[in-house]
Amino acid sequence: MVQDEKDLSPALENYLAIIFKQEFATGACRPSDIAEAAKVARPSVTNALRSLAKRGYISYEPYSLVNLTQKGLQAGQRLAHRNMVLREFFSTVLQLPEETAADTACKLEHILPDDVMMRWRLFVLYMRHTMPQWEGWLEKSIVLRDAHAAKKHRVPKGDDTPPAIVNRRDFVDEG
Structure with a gap:
């Protein structure tokens, strides 16, 4: 899990990541969009939104748009960055199919300690700059x-x- 978000379960982090992506892409996020992206029933989303709001990650009122707070924005950026680094590693370095890379990155982004993620990020940066040596x-x-x-x-x-x-x-x- 992300260091500052230890109070969030991987499931809540997934909801937060979905909200971050939706808000970044469209400027707004509706609970129905979250349910569709998470492939869950609307009541599950409502419970998650209440929990995220209680912890200060989002502002949420029933039947209204969901907005990230500053705390939620920072956590969402951190999760998105972790996902991007891991996905790049799995797809580019290990040459896994994109779907496998995305699924694996999504699972790992929640459990890796910050110091491990830092090393992983540095390794991916190194691989980017030395990729010709690694081709094939x-x-x-x-x-x-x-x-x-x-x-x-x-x-x-x-x-x-x-x-x-x-x-x-x-x-x-x-x-």
Whole structure:
């Protein structure tokens, strides 16, 4: 979870992220828009909105538009940034399909500590600037994996090294 939003569950953070995106895109957010985006029933949204309003993240009155407070805007920006970094990592670096990248980013953005996210962000920035060196890494790693899997690994008699360590050592030595 985001450090300043420890009082929010991942579900409430998801609602906050939806409100942030809607308000950013259209300037306003209706509870029905939130229900549609979250794929939930309207009463679930009403309960979440009450909870977010009680915690000071939104201003909300029944049958009216939902607006982020300053606290909600800051939390929404932080969540959006986390999602963007993670999504870029999964889609660009790991080359996962966009839907998988988005789903995985959405799950992780709520649970990673701030210091881990900072390192992840720095890694993504590094990868952006060194991407030409990394192009084709997935295909190359599959070739290496297949070559490694085809090898027969034998542990010398009397060697206490676990097989996984021996396999890695053999794999690295062959280059």
